[in-house]
Amino acid sequence: MFYHFSKWIKTPKSKDTGVYVFDWRLRLSVTQCMKVCNETKACQFFNYESRPHLCGLIRTDEHSKVEVEQKPGYVYGNKSEWTKNDVSRCNDCDLTGRCNNNDLLSKKNELCRNSGCEAPSSEDFLGNMFSTGSKIKSNCKDGYTKLPIGLTIDHQTCAENGSWGPHACLKTKQYGESYYYLNPAMYTWNKAKAFCESYGGHLMDITTEEKQSLVETLLISAPGFNDRSTWIGGNDIDEEGVWRWSDSSLIKFSKWRDGNPNNWAGEEDCLQISSMIQNFVWNDSGCFNALASICEFQ
Ligand SMILES: [Ca+2]
Numbered sequence: 463m464f465y466h467f468s469k470w471i472k473t474p475k476s477k478d479t480g481v482y483v484f485d486w487r488l489r490l491s492v493t494q495c496m497k498v499c500n501e502t503k504a505c506q507f508f509n510y511e512s513r514p515h516l517c518g519l520i521r522t523d524e525h526s527k528v529e530v531e532q533k534p535g536y537v538y539g540n541k542s543e544w545t546k547n548d549v550s551r552c553n554d555c556d557l558t559g560r561c562n563n564n565d566l567l568s569k570k571n572e573l574c575r576n577s578g579c580e581a582p583s584s585e586d587f588l589g590n591m592f593s594t595g596s597k598i599k600s601n602c603k604d605g606y607t608k609l610p611i612g613l614t615i616d617h618q619t620c621a622e623n624g625s626w627g628p629h630a631c632l633k634t635k636q637y638g639e640s641y642y643y644l645n646p647a648m649y650t651w652n653k654a655k656a657f658c659e660s661y662g663g664h665l666m667d668i669t670t671e672e673k674q675s676l677v678e679t680l681l682i683s684a685p686g687f688n689d690r691s692t693w694i695g696g697n698d699i700d701e702e703g704v705w706r707w708s709d710s711s712l713i714k715f716s717k718w719r720d721g722n723p724n725n726w727a728g729e730e731d732c733l734q735i736s737s738m739i740q741n742f743v744w745n746d747s748g749c750f751n752a753l754a755s756i757c758e759f760q
């Protein structure tokens with residue numbers, strides 16, 4: 463989201479400089495200011511002065527340089543890119559929805575958790591009002607899959623925690639009726655498992671020779687994935703030496719590395735698939751290790 467930033471755009475009074483306020487509006491909320499800018503064709507940005515609730519609609523001449531500066535008490539909006547990816551979120555918000563500890567000196571922009579959602583980058587959508595409770599009619603962009611599978615609702619609602627729901631869009635690969643997501647985030651096995659489950663899936667299970675071939679294809683085709691180990695769903699957490707997949711079925715087909723599973727040091731309960739150079743054989747490993755992972759959605 464773009465407001466609650468202590469930033470503004472430098473707008474010298476002279477129109478010669480090319481960046482200027484062409485309209486002032488009094489006693490608007492920042493949301494109303496955004497709305498007015500959005501509805502006004504000439505408006506490209508706004509500056510909003512929090513204390514007097516003053517909304518300045520800004521336009522620029524072609525090729526003029528926009529200078530964004532830190533300035534306490536101001537917020538700005540850039541109509542062309544409402545989203546800001548470098549924003550962290552704070553929990554400590556004042557009554558007007560601004561972070562109490564906004565650290566202006568470090569130039570760290572913070573956004574109150576309850577102040578709205580960033581534009582969903584993986585979605586095509588209509589509209590651009592992103593305060594809490596806003597609804598957008600949306601669909602996943604090409605190459606992304608709407609998760610959980612089978613959900614028919616086609617709109618998203620902005621939740622207080624700044625995320626959209628009820629569906630999410632992940633960039634997956636489809637094989638047959640299943641979709642696979644290679645998660646590059648280095649997670650413990652439990653965290654990787656929870657990640658997949660939060661999208662209605664599970665860590666990938668390799669129950670057949672064909673699925674072993676598939677996982678090798680997936681890993682080879684994904685840059686950065688074939689030279690390291692990756693979490694999949696197998697584990698013997700419940701009972702040492704009894705290996706099960708995500709749905710608790712027993713592991714029958716297997717491609718264990720020689721001498722494994724060996725429960726090394728007595729603490730290897732999670733299944734990793736090794737790198738291409740190790741021929742993608744399986745190893746039991748400590749669940750606490752941080753690895754990439756593969757989610758499966760059906
Ligand atoms: Ca074990």
Ligand SMILES: [Ca+2]
Nearest residue numbers: 722724745746
């Ligand atoms: Ca092992």
